Amino acid sequence: MDSITSKKEIKTILSELWASCDSEKDFLAKVESELLLKKTKFPLLEFAALEIHSRLTEKRRNDLLDEIGRLRHMGGYVIAGMMLQLDLETRFEESLAKAGELMVSGDEWYVCDIVGERVFGHCLLVYPERTVPILKRYLRHENGWIVRSVGVASHYAVKKGLEKRHVETLLSLLLEKSNATDFHTKKGIGWGIKTIAKFHPDLVRKISDRLEDDLSVNVYFKNKIRIGLGKSAKYASKRPNQKRS
Template sequence: MESLSRKLEVKEQLKHCLTSYRDSGLNNCIQQIETRILSKKIRFPLLEFCGETFFQEIKLEEQIAFCAQIERLKTIGGNVIIGIILQKRLHHNLKESIGKAAEYISLADAWYICDIIGERVFGYALLNSWDQTFPLIQDLANHPSNWVVRSLGAGFHNAIKNGLEKLYVEQLFLLLLSKANVKDKEMKQGMGWAAKTTAKFHPDIIAKFKSEIENTEKTGAWFRTKVRIGLERHQYAKGN
């Protein structure tokens, strides 16, 4: 697989894609993106740059159709581009962007799709638009797709590590506790990741809910293990 490692190289490929869009429309643009961008090995920061560029250049009313076509190509890089475009669209229509993120994640056939989109959309939305976002996240916590539930953990992780207010982190942790006894592997991966991050950055929240965490009827051993690892990482970061 050919690698594009420099921004200048990526810009050159983007130029061809955008020229195709302006001259021939969305479908031809997608074909160019598949050939010139998504079939190459490109680092995530450069793919995020691609997403930002497409958001700026693709007409607002065509962006969802654009994302849908990119999703159907089933590429790793395509998920990064989708994640960034939906993230940028949060300011235009937050509910739609979160709903579309969940829709694309529900079509996933691999764990990384959940994490790539979940971090960039759900995590960003929680960090920047808590009041609007949290009720939607509560609904998604009961989504029939295990991939969507897993992706919430990725979003929580992203928001917490990037400085989500402690008051809000506690509310997320209560949501995690409500899922602390699930058996599904993918859901455990996502919820466990977020629990570990909570413990690493906010050990006092863990202490506050110690009795709930230690309740073996309501909380799985896997959840306690992730919390323990997070607490150990907190201590290590302090140099203890």
């Protein structure tokens, strides 16, 4: 498999793509052959998404997102997630809805995590007041990937410095699923809880004894809390409490 290793290569590929594609069909085919079928690190794919987003109309961006969903290449979901992130400011509800659609149709853990971090996670970090109520609804969603994405988003936002008062709200929210038994739901929610324990051990220690004694709390989550608290000495002091609202 060929590799792309630099932003310079990305720019060259995209310049050739803009110059040579006369039709929508040609463009979509070239994106697949020149980007998605090559081994490329995620930051470079995110850079490609920035470049592509700046050149395409809304309609062509939507067409590309649909094609990415149809092709189901892992790298495509990185591009899709980043493009949707860029649309959050102007198309908030539509971007969240499209992200959820990609997760459901993609039907893989990595689709949920790639798109969930870049869209729901970023959304939570930048627009917490607006996003937390949405995540509360997602936690009760009929699709397991959407439920998992709440933990994924929490992990991302907390790691990036979400304000503590919102972290405390998230912890209470995630613990509503502390009796979950579905494998993928547990993984996502547990990821979020562990990250909170790592970066905000004081919030978790206040309730850890009660959780340990609560037989309704899945042992999986108790273990995630222990792991997170065990790593907190390394991580908690390094994460500034950013003021975001």
